[in-house]
Each structure stands twice: as C-alpha cells, then as structure tokens.
Amino acid sequence: EPEVTQTPSHQVTQMGQEVILRCVPISNHLYFYWYRQILGQKVEFLVSFYNNEISEKSEIFDDQFSVERPDGSNFTLKIRSTKLEDSAMYFCASKPGTSGGNEQFFGPGTRLTVL
Amino acid sequence: GESVGLHLPTLSVQEGDNSIINCAYSNSASDYFIWYKQESGKGPQFIIDIRSNMDKRQGQRVTVLLNKTVKHLSLQIAATQPGDSAVYFCAEGGSNYKLTFGKGTLLTVNP
Numbered sequence: 001e002p003e004v005t006q007t008p009s010h011q012v013t014q015m016g017q018e019v020i021l022r023c024v025p026i027s028n029h030l031y032f033y034w035y036r037q038i039l040g041q042k043v044e045f046l047v048s049f050y051n052n053e054i055s056e057k058s059e060i061f062d063d064q065f066s067v068e069r070p071d072g073s074n075f076t077l078k079i080r081s082t083k084l085e086d087s088a089m090y091f092c093a094s095k096p097g098t099s100g101g102n103e104q105f106f107g108p109g110t111r112l113t114v115l
Numbered sequence: 116g117e118s119v120g121l122h123l124p125t126l127s128v129q130e131g132d133n134s135i136i137n138c139a140y141s142n143s144a145s146d147y148f149i150w151y152k153q154e155s156g157k158g159p160q161f162i163i164d165i166r167s168n169m170d171k172r173q174g175q176r177v178t179v180l181l182n183k184t185v186k187h188l189s190l191q192i193a194a195t196q197p198g199d200s201a202v203y204f205c206a207e208g209g210s211n212y213k214l215t216f217g218k219g220t221l222l223t224v225n226p
Contacts, residue, residue, distance in 0.1 A: 004158075031212055043159060043204065043216040055211040091158050095212055102147050102208055106158035 002026045004107035006092050012113045013082055021077045021110045023092030031095040032075045033104060034067065036060070036088040043091065049075065082114045127223045134192040136220045138205035141186060147208040150179060150190045152201045153219070159204060162190070192222075200224045 005024045013019050025032050032049040047057045049067055057065075066078045075094075079086055089111050093104040128134050140148070147166045151159035163174045165181050165188075172179050178191040188205050202221050206214040 033213065035214075035216075042218045043206075043214075045213045045215065048211040048213050050211065056213055093158075102149060102164045102212065103161045104149075104212070104214060106151075106160070108156075108158050 002105075004092055004094055004105050006090075006107040006110050008110060009108065010111045010113070012115065015084055015114055016081050019079050019082055019112065021079075021090050021092075021112070023075045023077070023107055024073060025075055025092065025094030026096075026105055027073075028096065029094035029100075029105070030097045031055075031104075032067075032069065033093040033095070034077045035091045035093060035106075037091065037109075038088045046077075046090075079112075082112075084114050087112055087114045124218070125221045125223070127225060128195050130195060130197060130224055130226050132195055134190075134195045134199070134222060134224075136190045136192075136203050136205075136222065138188040138190075138217050139186060140188060140205070140207055140217075142207060142209070142215075143183065143186060145207040145209060148179070148181065148188050149206045149208060149214065150177075150188075151204045151206060151216075152199075153204065154201045162203075164208075195222075195224050197224045197226055 007022045034046040035043050037043045047061045048055045064080045068076050089109040091109045092107045095104045149164040150162040153159045163179050165172045165179045176193045180189045202219040204216045204219045206216045
C-alpha cells in the first residue's frame with residue numbers, strides 16, 4: 001500500500017540553524033500539507049500546497065518557513081533560522097484530487113529538536 | 116473563530132466494551148469532519164469521515180454521528196480491543212481541504 005515517507009525521523013539542531021525536512025508524498029496525489037504537533041498538544045496546520053504553489057498558510061507559517069516541491073516527487077519544509085519553540089513533530093500529508101475523497105494520508109513525522 | 120474541541124481528555128474502557136469519544140466544533144460552515152487515530156510515535160491514521168449533510172456513517176466497528184444542531188460529533192467504537200488504544204482526534208475539513216484538529220482524547224483499553 002502506498003504511503004507517505006519522511007526523513008529524517010529525528011533532527012537535532014542548534015538555535016539559529018537552518019533545517020530542511022523532507023517528505024515523499026504518495027505519487028498520484030495532488031494536495032500536500034505540513035502540520036506540526038508540539039509534544040502533548042494537538043496537530044496544527046502549517047501550510048497547504050497545490051498546483052506548485054502555496055494555497056493556504058497559517059499564522060505559524062511566517063517568513064522563516066518555506067516549502068518546495070523541487071522535482072515532482074519530494075516536498076520539503078525549510079525553517080531558515082530555527083527557534084527553541086520550533087521543537088515539535090512535523091507531519092507531511094498528501095491527498096488525492098477532488099474525486100479521491102477527503103482522507104489526508106500522513107507520514108510518520110520528523111521530530112525536530114532545537115537546542 | 117474556528118475551533119474544534121473535545122469533551123473528555125481521557126477514556127478508559129474494558130476490552131469488549133463499546134467506546135464513545137465526543138467532540139464539539141464551532142464552525143458550522145465546515146464541509147466534512149474526520150476522525151483520526153494516533154498511536155504513540157506515529158502519524159495520524161484516518162478512521163472515518165462524514166460530510167456535513169449526513170448525520171451518521173458506519174465503518175468497520177466504528178460509527179460517526181454528527182449533530183449539527185448542537186455542533187457535536189462522536190465516534191463509537193464497537194467491541195473495543197487493546198489495539199484501539201491511542202489518541203483520537205476529530206478534525207474539521209475546511210478550505211483547501213486543510214484540517215483543523217481538536218485536542219485529542221486518550222483511549223485506554225484494559226484487557
């Protein structure tokens with residue numbers, strides 16, 4: 001069964017450093033998302049991506065964040081200058097086109113620890 | 116503003132019992148709602164969804180009920196098994212299919 005994959009599973013970085021979190025969505029999906037989950041809290045929407053551009057972003061997704069789909073396969077989230085409060089689980093999700101139902105398929109997540 | 120929340124943060128049941136997990140939402144304009152299950156260290160896993168023009172939907176051992184009058188959503192799990200132990204989130208489907216998640220309910224199934 002196809003699944004969303006994410007790398008790395010755990011990333012440790014120093015405050016102020018740049019990180020890139022990588023995702024490979026399910027191959028025929030058209031909608032892509034990043035969510036984050038601070039330990040013990042709910043999952044929060046960051047950004048949605050469709051047709052090679054951001055379709056919506058939350059207040060969390062400020063100028064320090066960016067997303068790319070560089071090669072039609074990978075979907076990346078970059079944080080330019082990490083802060084302590086960026087420590088969280090980051091989940092990538094993808095969804096088929098509009099005829100494919102409402103389910104978003106989530107990856108296993110990347111745990112980001114900012115020291 | 117939009118919000119999705121849960122009445123009960125924890126629920127403990129005996130194996131074989133039925134479980135009911137509740138959720139309140141505030142955005143009456145949502146198109147659909149989804150229940151996700153999250154096991155420790157894993158990403159959310161889809162359980163079942165329901166469109167806003169429905170009031171009940173059944174899956175395998177699960178039933179979702181939607182009461183739009185009081186903006187309430189519930190997930191019923193029949194014959195709960197130890198493998199059902201997880202955190203359960205309700206989520207609201209909005210623009211661009213983005214999901215707004217509730218806080219989660221921890222379901223513990225005792226053998």
